[in-house]
Structure formats: C-alpha cells, structure tokens
Amino acid sequence: MSKELLTGNEIIVRAALNAGAQAFFGYPITPATEIMAEWDTFYEKNRNNLLFLQTEDEMSAGFATIGAVVTGKKAFTATAGPGNILMQDAFSMAEAMQIPIVAIIGQRGGPSTASVIYSQQELTLTAFGGNGEGYRIVYSPSTIQELYDYTIKAFNTAWKYTTPTFVLTDGYTLKTRTNVEITRPKNLEKSFPMVLKSNKRGKKESEYVNLRNTYSVEEECFKNNKTLIEKWNKIKSQIEEHEVYELNKSKKDTLIIAHGNVASSAKQALYDTKKKSVKLFRPITVNPFPINALKKELKGIKQIIVTESANNQLLKLVKENLYGLNIPIKTYNKPALGITPEEIIELIKKNK
Amino acid sequence: MENKNNLSWPKCWKHSSKPHNFCPGCGHPIILKQLGHTIDELGIQSNTLFGIDIGCSLLAWNFFNVDTIQTHHGRTIPVMTGAKRSKPKMVSIAYLGDGGAYAIGMQHLISARIRNENITVIIVNNANYGMTGGQEAPTTIPGQITATTQSGADEFFTKGPELLSGASESPAYIARGSVDNPIQLKGFIKKAIEWQMTGKGFSFVEVLSFCPTNWRTDAKATIEFMNKLKSIYTIKEFTKENK
Numbered sequence: 001m002s003k004e005l006l007t008g009n010e011i012i013v014r015a016a017l018n019a020g021a022q023a024f025f026g027y028p029i030t031p032a033t034e035i036m037a038e039w040d041t042f043y044e045k046n047r048n049n050l051l052f053l054q055t056e057d058e059m060s061a062g063f064a065t066i067g068a069v070v071t072g073k074k075a076f077t078a079t080a081g082p083g084n085i086l087m088q089d090a091f092s093m094a095e096a097m098q099i100p101i102v103a104i105i106g107q108r109g110g111p112s113t114a115s116v117i118y119s120q121q122e123l124t125l126t127a128f129g130g131n132g133e134g135y136r137i138v139y140s141p142s143t144i145q146e147l148y149d150y151t152i153k154a155f156n157t158a159w160k161y162t163t164p165t166f167v168l169t170d171g172y173t174l175k176t177r178t179n180v181e182i183t184r185p186k187n188l189e190k191s192f193p194m195v196l197k198s199n200k201r202g203k204k205e206s207e208y209v210n211l212r213n214t215y216s217v218e219e220e221c222f223k224n225n226k227t228l229i230e231k232w233n234k235i236k237s238q239i240e241e242h243e244v245y246e247l248n249k250s251k252k253d254t255l256i257i258a259h260g261n262v263a264s265s266a267k268q269a270l271y272d273t274k275k276k277s278v279k280l281f282r283p284i285t286v287n288p289f290p291i292n293a294l295k296k297e298l299k300g301i302k303q304i305i306v307t308e309s310a311n312n313q314l315l316k317l318v319k320e321n322l323y324g325l326n327i328p329i330k331t332y333n334k335p336a337l338g339i340t341p342e343e344i345i346e347l348i349k350k351n352k
Numbered sequence: 353m354e355n356k357n358n359l360s361w362p363k364c365w366k367h368s369s370k371p372h373n374f375c376p377g378c379g380h381p382i383i384l385k386q387l388g389h390t391i392d393e394l395g396i397q398s399n400t401l402f403g404i405d406i407g408c409s410l411l412a413w414n415f416f417n418v419d420t421i422q423t424h425h426g427r428t429i430p431v432m433t434g435a436k437r438s439k440p441k442m443v444s445i446a447y448l449g450d451g452g453a454y455a456i457g458m459q460h461l462i463s464a465r466i467r468n469e470n471i472t473v474i475i476v477n478n479a480n481y482g483m484t485g486g487q488e489a490p491t492t493i494p495g496q497i498t499a500t501t502q503s504g505a506d507e508f509f510t511k512g513p514e515l516l517s518g519a520s521e522s523p524a525y526i527a528r529g530s531v532d533n534p535i536q537l538k539g540f541i542k543k544a545i546e547w548q549m550t551g552k553g554f555s556f557v558e559v560l561s562f563c564p565t566n567w568r569t570d571a572k573a574t575i576e577f578m579n580k581l582k583s584i585y586t587i588k589e590f591t592k593e594n595k
C-alpha cells in the first residue's frame with residue numbers, strides 16, 4: 001500500500017492496471033482525455049504487454065474494445081458527453097451480447113456539446129442508453145479514493161458477471177489532484193476468450209462459436225431478452241451497493257438522496273450542520289438501483305429530498321422505485337452545475 | 353490442400369445452417385464458398401475470427417465452422433481491428449456490404465487502411481442496399497434504378513479499391529474480383545489472407561456480386577447487369593508492394 005498524489009484521471013489508470021487491464025481504445029474528449037494520455041505513458045514503457053490505440057472516433061473505440069474483450073483481453077475505454085452518445089452504439093451491442101467491456105464516463109454538461117467539466121446528466125444515458133433496457137452495471141463513486149476502488153471493482157464485476165460495466169464520474173472528480181491509497185487488490189477475476197478458445201479443433205460444429213446480435217424472428221429476439229432479464233434478476237442483488245450516512249442512530253424524518261459528487265457535498269453538509277434528524281442515502285450502483293436498501297431506510301421518514309446536478313435523472317429512478325409510497329419528494333436540481341455543502345445546509349434549513 | 357475444380361463444399365462448411373437463407377441467385381454464397389475453400393487450403397479454420405456486418409452479410413453469421421462475431425452495421429472493421437491487435441496470431445476477416453463499408457463505416461475503412469491494420473476486409477459490392485430492399489448505395493451506378501433513385505441515380509459513385517490505393521503510401525494488398533469468376537476471386541481472397549498471415553498489413557478485396565432480387569433481373573439480365581458493372585468497376589489487383 002502506498003499513498004500517492006494523483007489526479008482522478010491518473011488514478012483511473014493506476015486502478016485499471018492494478019485490476020489487470022491490458023488494452024485501451026479511446027478518442028479525446030474533455031474531461032476524460034487524460035485517461036488516454038496517462039495510459040499512453042504506461043503503454044510506451046510496456047508495449048509488450050499493453051495495447052493502446054487512439055481510434056478515429058468513439059464508435060471505433062467502443063467496438064475495438066469489444067473486439068479485444070471477445071478475444072480475452074481486459075480492455076476498456078473512456079469518454080464523455082457527445083462521445084458517450086456515439087459510444088452507445090457499441091455499448092448496446094455489449095449489452096445485448098453481454099460482453100464485459102469497462103467504460104469510464106466523465107460526465108460533462110449537456111444536452112449536446114454543452115460544457116466540458118461537470119454535470120450529472122449522463123446517468124440515464126450510461127445506464128439505459130440504446131434500445132435495450134439497462135442490462136449493464138453502473139458505479140457512481142463519490143470520492144477520489146472510491147474512484148480508485150470502484151474502477152478496480154468495475155473490472156472484477158464485468159468479468160465475474162460478463163456484463164458491461166461503467167464507472168460514472170465527472171470532470172471535477174477526474175481533474176482533482178489529491179492523495180489516494182494505491183492498494184493492490186487481493187482477488188482479481190480472470191479474463192477469458194469468448195472466441196478462438198482452442199487452436200486445435202476438428203469437424204464438430206459444437207467446437208465453433210457463432211456470436212450474433214440480430215435475430216430473424218421475433219420469438220428468437222424475445223428469447224434473448226428473456227435470457228437477459230433472467231440473468232439480470234439473478235445477479236442484481238449481488239451487485240447492488242449503497243451507503244447510508246447519518247451522524248448517529250437517532251430518529252430521522254428527512255432523507256436526502258444523492259449520488260456521486262453531490263453525495264459528497266451532502267455528507268459534508270450533514271457533518272457541518274450536526275443535524276440529527278436528516279440522513280443521506282447514496283446509491284453506489286445507480287444501476288442496478290439498490291431498491292430494497294432504500295426502502296429499508298424509509299421508516300419514519302416524512303420527506304425525501306433528491307438533489308442532483310441534473311434536472312430529473314436520479315429523481316426518475318427514485319420515483320420509479322418508490323412507486324406507491326406516499327412520502328413527499330422535494331427536489332434541488334441544478335443541471336450542469338455543482339452543488340456545494342453550503343447549498344445543502346440551506347436546503348436542510350428550508351425544509352425543516 | 354488445393355481444391356482445383358472448386359466443386360465440393362468447403363470442409364469448414366457448417367452443414368446444419370444449410371440450406372442458407374440468401375435469395376436464389378445471390379452472389380454472397382459464391383463469395384462465401386471461395387472464402388471457405390481458402391480457409392481450408394490455408395488450414396486456418398481454428399485460428400480465424402470471421403467478423404460479419406449487418407446487411408445481407410448477416411445471413412452468414414453461422415455459415416461456417418469458424419468462430420464468428422456479428423457486429424453492428426458499419427462497425428465490423430473496428431471490432432476486427434480490436435480483436436486482431438489483441439490476438440495478433442489469429443486471422444482477422446471483416447465481411448461487409450458496400451453500404452456498410454463505403455457509407456456508414458467509411459471512416460473505419462479508410463482509417464484501417466491508413467493505419468495499415470493487419471486485417472483482411474472483404475466487401476460485397478452489389479450496387480445497392482440489399483437487406484433493406486434495394487436502396488441507393490455508394491456504389492449505385494449512374495442511371496441505375498433503385499428504391500431511392502426512382503428516376504435513375506446521379507453520376508456520383510464510390511470506387512473502393514481505387515480510393516484505398518490512393519489513401520496511403522504504405523503497401524497493401526488491394527483487389528477487385530467478381531462472383532462470375534470464382535476461381536480468380538478465390539485467388540484474390542487467398543492472396544489477401546496470406547498478406548495478413550505474413551504480417552504485411554492491410555488487405556482488401558471488393559467483390560462485384562449479384563443481387564437479382566433487388567436488381568429485379570432474371571438470369572440473363574443478371575449477367576448483363578454484372579457486365580455493366582464490370583465496365584465501370586475494373587477487375588484487377590491494385591496491390592502496392594514495398595519498393
């Protein structure tokens with residue numbers, strides 16, 4: 001274990017390498033570009049074992065990542081905003097075929113090219129982009145240390161469940177330089193090829209793998225969807241993660257729900273106000289959403305406050321998952337703007 | 353082993369997927385048969401990844417006892433690039449239609465050529481979008497009637513091999529064959545794959561191919577239209593060797 005002074009982008013590369021990542025394909029876009037530049041630094045020193053390609057666009061980066069993953073490499077990519085939009089092309093194929101790619105999403109302002117450094121407007125796109133229904137895992141770390149820990153975890157989860165896995169972060173987090181503990185993970189999932197498993201095969205049809213993403217009849221397509229749904233329902237409770245932050249165990253009447261960077265502010269606000277009747281619920285996996293854990297925290301709660309740097313993305317998830325419960329939901333939403341602890345302290349005061 | 357008379361099925365043929373789903377008289381199965389024989393002759397059945405685009409090529413997803421991955425329309429080249437870079441000893445073949453290659457996937461094709469990716473790309477030029485019902489393709493020739501050029505196509509069209517030859521100074525195996533000369537076609541495909549196997553870089557074969565369904569042609573008219581295509585699209589090797 002060592003402490004190092006690093007930016008979020010540098011931390012991601014340390015984490016990826018320590019998770020056994022072997023290949024990176026990407027296209028520059030702020031605020032995720034430095035992940036690629038940092039990967040190149042390591043790649044130049046270790047060309048025999050690492051792979052790197054700056055592709056012609058994000059579709060190429062996403063699909064080349066898929067190509068490397070199917071042959072058994074732990075490969076990843078990183079993008080943001082308009083790049084995330086283009087990469088949904090590849091992500092939807094990875095979702096349909098359950099190909100364990102890893103992607104780091106550095107959220108920037110939306111819609112469109114918008115602003116370059118911060119937002120939380122890519123939650124829906126990252127979790128549910130494409131014409132599928134979100135059979136992909138999305139972690140939303142809240143601190144730089146978590147950025148390290150959950151990037152490692154993303155590789156492990158992706159390969160353990162053979163499911164595309166995302167780390168949803170933002171430019172504020174990626175550009176911050178701070179001290180992090182670089183620990184070597186004890187257990188790493190192994191990667192494995194989905195094709196070309198053996199060089200010595202004979203005539204048997206069953207020895208060959210034919211992977212497809214399109215179906216000629218609706219029933220086949222329905223069958224694939226059912227397989228996806230069954231798998232998702234089986235694995236999601238093993239993947240779901242959340243955090244509850246409260247100053248002590250006294251009775252609570254207010255629940256703040258936030259994720260990522262905003263959850264950090266909310267924590268700080270709770271710590272600063274010493275307000276004992278308020279607690280924070282933070283989904284760490286925004287997909288699968290920790291529904292049961294959230295429901296458990298609702299005893300005695302008279303109001304929920306959802307706060308996010310988006311207009312209604314986390315809010316939609318909360319509403320969907322709490323359907324039928326009659327707890328009023330208030331919002332403090334600022335698309336593409338940061339939310340400070342001071343603002344949340346004000347928010348708590350106003351909603352006493 | 354060389355299959356001189358070219359009559360038998362390739363050994364890597366997947367019999368359970370036959371009869372195939374291409375239309376009667378389609379050129380795709382002719383190309384696939386030559387590819388199958390080439391895979392047999394080069395002994396690469398266990399070491400090849402066959403990447404398939406969306407278009408009528410998608411019908412080849414389970415054509416062979418060869419590992420295959422079907423991708424999105426236009427995205428086969430990046431998938432096969434990622435796979436090849438990750439596993440350099442395998443043979444990486446991308447199989448696309450002219451729409452997949454020259455329209456929606458053109459940036460990938462040109463970039464693969466310019467970066468000299470060590471993959472083999474086979475493009476089926478049937479002068480239209482077959483799978484979607486015969487719309488104009490980048491290869492549709494002047495005056496050609498399609499579902500989206502109902503009074504005849506304009507004078508602009510794409511010559512892939514010529515374009516790729518000019519796109520870079522670096523050596524590459526580039527050829528254009530046609531399904532009415534399968535023996536020659538097999539020779540081109542074989543040279544292209546050997547080019548990759550000897551690590552020389554990018555190799556490319558465009559194949560002029562029949563699409564009687566959308567050309568709305570009988571056997572005679574199919575041959576006539578193929579001859580017209582051949583008068584515009586020169587059959588030859590454009591290979592650039594190392595100087």
Ligand SMILES: Cc1ncc(C[n+]2csc(CCOP(=O)(O)OP(=O)(O)O)c2C)c(N)n1
Nearest residue numbers: 406407408425449450451452480481482483
């Ligand atoms: C992103 C995307 N756009 C459009 C389509 C619809 N589509 C399917 S096949 C095809 C054209 C196929 O033409 P070509 O590549 O020439 O192959 P062919 O069928 O002629 O062999 C199109 C436009 C698609 N599947 N995906």
Ligand code: SF4
Nearest residue numbers: 374375378408482563
């Ligand atoms: S539509 Fe044309 S290219 Fe497609 S299978 Fe039929 S004949 Fe072949």
Ligand SMILES: [Mg+2]
Nearest residue numbers: 449450480482
């Ligand atoms: Mg076509």
